[in-house]
Amino acid sequence: GENVEQHPSTLSVQEGDSAVIKCTYSDSASNYFPWYKQELGKGPQLIIDIRSNVGEKKDQRIAVTLNKTAKHFSLHITETQPEDSAVYFCAASRAGYGQNFVFGPGTRLSVLP
Amino acid sequence: SAVISQKPSRDICQRGTSLTIQCQVDSQVTMMFWYRQQPGQSLTLIATANQGSEATYESGFVIDKFPISRPNLTFSTLTVSNMSPEDSSIYLCSVALGQSYGYTFGSGTRLTVV
Numbered sequence A: 001g002e003n004v005e006q007h008p009s010t011l012s013v014q015e016g017d018s019a020v021i022k023c024t025y026s027d028s029a030s031n032y033f034p035w036y037k038q039e040l041g042k043g044p045q046l047i048i049d050i051r052s053n054v055g056e057k058k059d060q061r062i063a064v065t066l067n068k069t070a071k072h073f074s075l076h077i078t079e080t081q082p083e084d085s086a087v088y089f090c091a092a093s094r095a096g097y098g099q100n101f102v103f104g105p106g107t108r109l110s111v112l113p
Numbered sequence B: 001s002a003v004i005s006q007k008p009s010r011d012i013c014q015r016g017t018s019l020t021i022q023c024q025v026d027s028q029v030t031m032m033f034w035y036r037q038q039p040g041q042s043l044t045l046i047a048t049a050n051q052g053s054e055a056t057y058e059s060g061f062v063i064d065k066f067p068i069s070r071p072n073l074t075f076s077t078l079t080v081s082n083m084s085p086e087d088s089s090i091y092l093c094s095v096a097l098g099q100s101y102g103y104t105f106g107s108g109t110r111l112t113v114v
Helices: none
Strands: A004-007 A010-014 A019-025 A032-038 A045-051 A056-059 A062-067 A072-077 A086-093 A101-103 A107-112 B004-007 B010-013 B019-025 B031-037 B043-050 B068-072 B075-080 B089-096 B103-105 B109-113
Touching: A004 A086, A010 A019, A019 A086, A019 A107, A032 A062, A032 A101, A032 B103, A045 A056, A045 A062, A045 B103, A072 A086, A101 B043, B004 B089, B019 B031, B019 B089, B031 B075, B043 B068, B043 B075, B075 B089
Parallel strands: A010 A107, B010 B109
Antiparallel strands: A004 A019, A019 A072, A032 A045, A032 A086, A056 A062, A062 A072, A086 A101, A086 A107, B004 B019, B019 B075, B031 B043, B031 B089, B068 B075, B089 B103, B089 B109
């Protein structure tokens, strides 16, 4: 079955710097890759996603890149702000399971003022 | 995106008892999903609930332990039965609105079993 790895597990950056989180997946048939942000005491919130027919997608300070050949995708946050501090999860769709996903283990991002 | 109301938001329960978690969505959805998030861990899918059919459980989760109801297109319940301290987790309800939208999650139920 699908396996998703995520690195780093923790990440600290200075406010204004960039943060990059990387994920790899195992199933080449996966075709949809969302990213979620989870703040303390809240449910995960979808922040950006990318489909397998696209190499890059950007939404203001957030971007996601996908390398299908290497089976990895990354989240890029520029000009980080303290409110970006949270746990971030990547996910990959499970082929043949409709809208069913496997989540990575998460990255705890701390943005230091 | 959909708005999901999940109840209760948290509970402390005695071992051996059961807790039923409710999930209400403000729009009709075909599939609803129940996830477990153990402390400091990632999200693990428990089961997929479709209206009008039995839930589909993932490996390691069984209906006797986690019975699910899905009486209509906007509501579902998950029961955690015969609880033990190992069941202490956050339980999350989520819905998918289409291939382009991933999931929307509820705020979760934080369960502590003592």
